[in-house]
Amino acid sequence: MTEVYVEEYVVKGDSFLEVGEASTKLKGTLKMLGIPSDVTRRASVVVYEAEMNVMIHAGGGVIKASISSDSLVIEAVDHGPGIADIDLAMQEGYSTASDRIRELGFGAGMGLPNIKRNSDELDIETALGEGTTLRATLRFERG
Amino acid sequence: MTTGIKVQLSACRGCARCIKVCPTEAMRVLDGKVMIIPELCVDCGECIRKCEDRAILINEDNWRLLASQDSTLIAADPAFYVQTRGYSCPEVFSSRLKEAGLEDITPWTSLAFDVTAYAIAKEIEKRGPEGLPLISTYCPSVIRLIQINYPELVGRFVLVDSPLETAVSLWREDTGRGDDVTLIAPCPAKVALVRSPEGRPKSSMKYAVSIQNVVRDLLAGGVEVDQPVEPCGGDLRYLLWSLRGGESKHVSAFCNRPIRTISVAGLRNTMDLLRELELGRLEGVDYIECRACDLGCIGGVGNLESRFLTHLRLDHIDVEWTMTDQESEAVNRWYESEIWKLSAPLKARQRLPLDQDLGQAMVRLREMNQIYAELPHIDCGSCGRPSCKALAEDVVRGNGEATDCIFKLRERIYELAREVAELSSRSPHAFNRKR
Ligand code: SF4
Ligand code: SF4
Numbered sequence: 069m070t071e072v073y074v075e076e077y078v079v080k081g082d083s084f085l086e087v088g089e090a091s092t093k094l095k096g097t098l099k100m101l102g103i104p105s106d107v108t109r110r111a112s113v114v115v116y117e118a119e120m121n122v123m124i125h126a127g128g129g130v131i132k133a134s135i136s137s138d139s140l141v142i143e144a145v146d147h148g149p150g151i152a153d154i155d156l157a158m159q160e161g162y163s164t165a166s167d168r169i170r171e172l173g174f175g176a177g178m179g180l181p182n183i184k185r186n187s188d189e190l191d192i193e194t195a196l197g198e199g200t201t202l203r204a205t206l207r208f209e210r211g
Numbered sequence: 212m213t214t215g216i217k218v219q220l221s222a223c224r225g226c227a228r229c230i231k232v233c234p235t236e237a238m239r240v241l242d243g244k245v246m247i248i249p250e251l252c253v254d255c256g257e258c259i260r261k262c263e264d265r266a267i268l269i270n271e272d273n274w275r276l277l278a279s280q281d282s283t284l285i286a287a288d289p290a291f292y293v294q295t296r297g298y299s300c301p302e303v304f305s306s307r308l309k310e311a312g313l314e315d316i317t318p319w320t321s322l323a324f325d326v327t328a329y330a331i332a333k334e335i336e337k338r339g340p341e342g343l344p345l346i347s348t349y350c351p352s353v354i355r356l357i358q359i360n361y362p363e364l365v366g367r368f369v370l371v372d373s374p375l376e377t378a379v380s381l382w383r384e385d386t387g388r389g390d391d392v393t394l395i396a397p398c399p400a401k402v403a404l405v406r407s408p409e410g411r412p413k414s415s416m417k418y419a420v421s422i423q424n425v426v427r428d429l430l431a432g433g434v435e436v437d438q439p440v441e442p443c444g445g446d447l448r449y450l451l452w453s454l455r456g457g458e459s460k461h462v463s464a465f466c467n468r469p470i471r472t473i474s475v476a477g478l479r480n481t482m483d484l485l486r487e488l489e490l491g492r493l494e495g496v497d498y499i500e501c502r503a504c505d506l507g508c509i510g511g512v513g514n515l516e517s518r519f520l521t522h523l524r525l526d527h528i529d530v531e532w533t534m535t536d537q538e539s540e541a542v543n544r545w546y547e548s549e550i551w552k553l554s555a556p557l558k559a560r561q562r563l564p565l566d567q568d569l570g571q572a573m574v575r576l577r578e579m580n581q582i583y584a585e586l587p588h589i590d591c592g593s594c595g596r597p598s599c600k601a602l603a604e605d606v607v608r609g610n611g612e613a614t615d616c617i618f619k620l621r622e623r624i625y626e627l628a629r630e631v632a633e634l635s636s637r638s639p640h641a642f643n644r645k646r
Contacts, residue, residue: 071574097576101572
C-alpha cells in the first residue's frame with residue numbers, strides 16, 4: 069500500500085511572530101505518525117529555515133510536506149525574486165537579507181546550508197523574477 | 212508516569228480549570244471527574260496551583276506519622292532553609308530541628324552540591340563544541356518534559372545525579388548508617404524523584420514530604436525557627452540552587468574556562484528555549500539550566516513562604532565562591548569516587564503514535580483532521596479536553612465521541628428535533644385513506 073499523507077502550510081511575508089508555526093505543526097504530525105525522532109528533528113529544522121527564507125526573501129509562500137512509507141518530502145514554493153546565484157547562496161554566511169532583517173538577528177546566511185545539512189536530497193529550481201521551488205527529501209532509513 | 216501528584220476524586224467538581232493550565236495537555240475531565248494521562252504528566256504541579264477545591268494534591272507521605280517516630284532523618288531541599296523569617300544559617304536550623312526530634316544531614320548536603328557542580332563543570336570541559344550545550348538534570352519536571360516532548364535532546368542531559376541523592380549517598384558512606392531518609396521537597400516533581408527516579412534503579416531516600424507541611428508543623432510545634440540567628444560562617448553556595456541561575460553560578464565557579472550558560476525558569480520559557488535548541492539555534496552555549504517553576508525551586512507549589520520573600524532572602528546571603536583547600540580536597544576526593552554519576556542514561560519516553568503501522572496511522576490522522584475540522588476551534592474546555600485538537604485525538608484513539616463537544620451535541624439534537632418534527636407532520640396511513 070502506498071499511502072501518502074500531505075499537509076500544507078501557508079507562510080505570510082513579514083510575519084516574524086508566526087514563523088516556526090509550520091515547523092511546530094509538522095513536528096506534531098510526524099509524532100502522531102510515529103516517524104523516527106531523528107527525522108522529526110531534521111524536518112523541524114528544514115521547515116523552520118524554509119519558513120524563514122520564504123518569509124524574508126519572497127514575501128510569503130506555501131510549504132508542503134508529503135509523507136510516504138519511506139520518506140518525507142518538503143516543498144517550499146514562493147513567487148519571490150528568485151535566487152541569482154545558487155552556489156553562492158549555498159555557502160555558509162552568505163546572505164542577501166536586508167540590514168533591517170539582519171538587525172533582528174535573522175538572515176545570517178545559514179538557511180540553505182542548514183537545510184542541505186539536514187536533508188538527504190535537495191533540489192532547488194529558481195528563476196529570477198518568478199520565484200523559487202525548493203524540494204528537500206528526508207529518508208526514514210538513512211542509507 | 213505520574214507519581215508526584217494524586218487526585219482526591221471525592222473533592223473534584225469536574226470544573227475543568229486544571230486541564231487548561233496543564234502545559235503538556237495531560238488532563239481530561241471524564242464523567243465529571245478529573246483524570247491524568249500518566250504518560251504525559253511531568254509532575255510540574257500547575258494543576259495543584261489551579262485547583263480551588265484541593266482535589267489535586269502532592270502525593271506525599273504522612274509527615275505527622277514520620278515525625279512521631281523515635282528518630283527521623285531528613286534531607287532537605289535547599290529551598291527549605293529559606294522558608295522562615297529569621298533564617299541565616301542551616302547549621303543553626305539543624306539544631307532547632309533537633310529540638311523537634313529531627314536529624315538532618317546538612318553538612319553532607321552542602322558538600323554534595325559542591326561535588327555535583329564540580330562534576331558538571333568537568334563534563335562540560337570534556338565535551339567538544341558539538342556536544343554542547345549540556346542540559347541540567349536538576350529539575351525532575353524538566354527531565355520528563357524533555358523525555359516526552361523533545362526526545363532528540365535526551366542525549367544532552369548531563370549524566371550527573373541529583374545532588375539530593377548524592378547527599379544521602381555521601382552521608383551513608385561517611386557514617387555507615389542505613390536509616391531511612393525522608394526528603395523535604397518543594398514540589399511534586401521532587402516527590403517523584405524519590406518514588407520513581409530517573410537514571411538509577413532506586414532512590415537513596417524512602418519517603419518524601421512537602422516543605423509546607425514540615426514548616427507548618429515545626430511552627431505549630433513551638434520550634435523557634437522564626438527568630439533571627441547569627442550569620443553563619445559555613446558555605447551557603449548550595450542554597451542558591453533554589454533560585455534560577457544559582458546552579459549555573461556554582462558550576463561556573465568550578466570551570467577552568469569561562470562558560471556561557473542560559474538559565475530560564477517557568478515552563479513556558481523552558482519550552483521556548485528547548486525549541487530553539489532543537490532547531491540548532493543556540494550555538495556557542497555551554498550549559499542550560501531550566502526550572503519548571505517561576506523563579507526556580509522557591510516557586511515550587513509545595514513551599515510555604517512567598518517566593519518573592521524567599522527571593523529577597525537569597526539575594527542577601529553572603530556567598531563565598533572560592534573554596535578553601537580543605538573543601539577542594541574533599542570535593543576532589545568524592546569526584547574521583549564517581550559517587551555523583553547516574554548509573555543509566557536517560558531515555559526518551561515518546562507518546563504512542565496513532566498506529567504502529569504507518570499507513571494505518573495516516574488513515575487515522577486524516578480521520579482526526581476531519582473530526583477537528585468540524586469542531587468549533589474555540590478550545591472552550593467544556594468537553595473535558597484542553598482543546599478541540601485534543602478531543603479530535605481522543606476520538607480517533609477511541610477515548611471519546613465527537614458529541615462530547617457541546618456544540619456538536621447541540622447540532623445533533625437540532626438534527627434529531629428536525630427529524631422528529633418531520634416525522635410527526637406525516638399522518639399515519641390509516642388516516643389518509645379515503646373512507
Ligand atoms: S523548578 Fe524546582 S520546585 Fe519547580 S518543579 Fe523543578 S525541581 Fe520542583
Ligand atoms: S468547542 Fe467543543 S471540542 Fe472544542 S473544547 Fe469546547 S467542547 Fe471541546
